[in-house]
Amino acid sequence: MATPPPHRFAPLRLSAPIALVLTALTLSGCADSDSSESAGDPIAIGEISKITSAEQLSFPLDAYELTPAQSRQLELAQDQLVVKCMTAQGFQWAAPERPPVTEANRHGRRYGILDEAEARQTGYHGAPQTDRGAKGREEGQDSSETAQKAAGECVLKARAQLNGKKSMDKADTTSDTYVEQLIVQDAERAEQDPQVRKAFAKWSDCMSKAGHDYDDPWASNNDPEWGKSETATDSERRVAAADAACKISTNLAGVWLAVETAYQERTLETNAEALAQAKKDNEDRIRRAAAVLGKN
Template structure:
């Protein structure tokens, strides 16, 4: 799977290719500001819910940096001709004495990064996403994990909170009703983190998740080898484009 840094470098490279492509036809193009949506620092951060008591006390179930990060980014206005150049939707043939690339400047940017994914590139391969999602779901339902979930639930009950498992607490609809964490949410989150620690919930859950992933990785070794090669190739291409 791509890291946040690799994905950001690919997006930066694509934007540069698009900008230069549009300039060839006498127009200017400035990409819209990138989304400020929250991204965990690592692929496993928050995978099993809140784990830090101090963060829970300060932010409840909203990790530091996440509040306000999803504010919509207003797209910059784009001239009609530029829109047509981006998608290659003008009449067939040359435009201003230059041949419009197949699929427009967006198509050119994808070819420059050797992109073939349906999401437009920079996204993870379908096989990687399936393994990531399926291992989590299987581990969530695993009997060994359910044993510690049950201990966690009793621990939470002693603290005055009634949830069947950590994700039920994490996804409590009450938390979506306010812009920031309430004192009640923080109390639940702190108890959640404490009970996870008391019964090694995250350790048990992680071990199960990892075991399922390792089994799936072996089953899809050939596909994943191709995915790793693609990630390395696209990262190298993106770096050469950005640094040129």
Template sequence: MVKKADPRDPATWTLPVESYMPTASQAQTITRARAKAIAKCVNEAGFPQWTPPPALPPLGGKTLTDWRYGIHDKKLAGRRGYHPDAAEQKAYNTAMEVGAVDRTGTDDGVKRRCASLAEAKVPTAQLLGSYAETLGNNAFRKATASPQVKEVFAKWSSCMKAKGYSYKEPMDANDDPRFNDPDTVTRREIATALADIECRDTYNVAKVWFDAEAAQQRPAIAQHKQRLDSDRNATSQAVADSRAVLATR
């Protein structure tokens, strides 16, 4: 069920370009079908012991807009600063380790061939949404350079300076190299993150940024609507093909 948009929660907001990108449910269906098609092909090639690597669990942002404009969850920041939830990070690391090396002895050439055959049946969800994602990313960059966003960044920066932190833009704090160690969360990081969120909330930074990006996306969508509509139709077809693959033995 789609969460109702909450003006205080960026994770619930929806950008215009998202209507042309595969939904989480569609992407999951496509991924499952591709994994089944590859496994069947590899099995038939004489390697029944092979299994697809585990799907990576969510880490950090749960939607396109969650964390797109930086952190916003005070409770999480109070525990983890700019880092993802500890349990999520552990689950993600475990899945990465499991899928990093294939220990079944399956021939690499067979796996590549089977992946190529699966691609012919069902393209990846990432590929289906790549054009819309590119338009969105271009709009994000333009929005970040827009006067209204630059103005709210300056207010945020002044707010942070009054609290003892010197950063020009919100993502400068988020990307501070002192907070890059994935296994370490310092008291300094937590204090910075909490100050960051307080200043963001004071000047409604995320909403101003989101609104500016949405305004940049709308004309881009109108200009490229034919291509976007074609990609959305391709996604619908890929989901239908995926369901057919999943329905077979």
């Protein structure tokens, strides 16, 4: 089966749909945060920086979101708790192998591809993934139906322990989910802001001059044609390179960042109390994870 190219919001590591209602935190602030502006009005923005690399991207809500390293720490702690839970029941169970984590790619292709050299090499597909993930049945794990059911129960127990709760079920969400919901919400608002739409139009004109007809960066990024091949074709690499070059020449990412930053700053003001609680909850989870890992 062909591997499709990355899609929008993939770098955010979303763990739950935006429609989920959180039990521990209120989302009332989210619903009201647009009340002062009518639909279609541009938000007031600050200085527009020249953005030529994803490494330059940073956002106000970053401080409230788990870093990739922290997320991995929680995963490793959960893995160890599950192994302990399963072996106590007599099942053969080993922790899954997880790919390495680097902070440099935190925002990766948040605004699509920005590196023309990378685009010419890998197109929209990105570098081949050779590391095994954590999903599916791993080596050293009992694949019987009984074991898999027990593993699901052990996962919920581990999640509850790391979240400081007596129990959790599959529908329960966590504080990082709340922050991710706000991030996605503001990303969607930013994309619809007239200032970003105007920047999209400039990018589209640039692409047209290069011989490529796309209305916005996601149209080229998610072109169904790219999903027909396991790796990037010459055509895909040409389009991706033009995409990156046009983003730089029009400073699309700079405008986009300024607008999304403004929406996030407003969200911070509207949801200050809930975000402070989310940050504390995440800190507590990391502390519990460190305690689990420190005992092993």
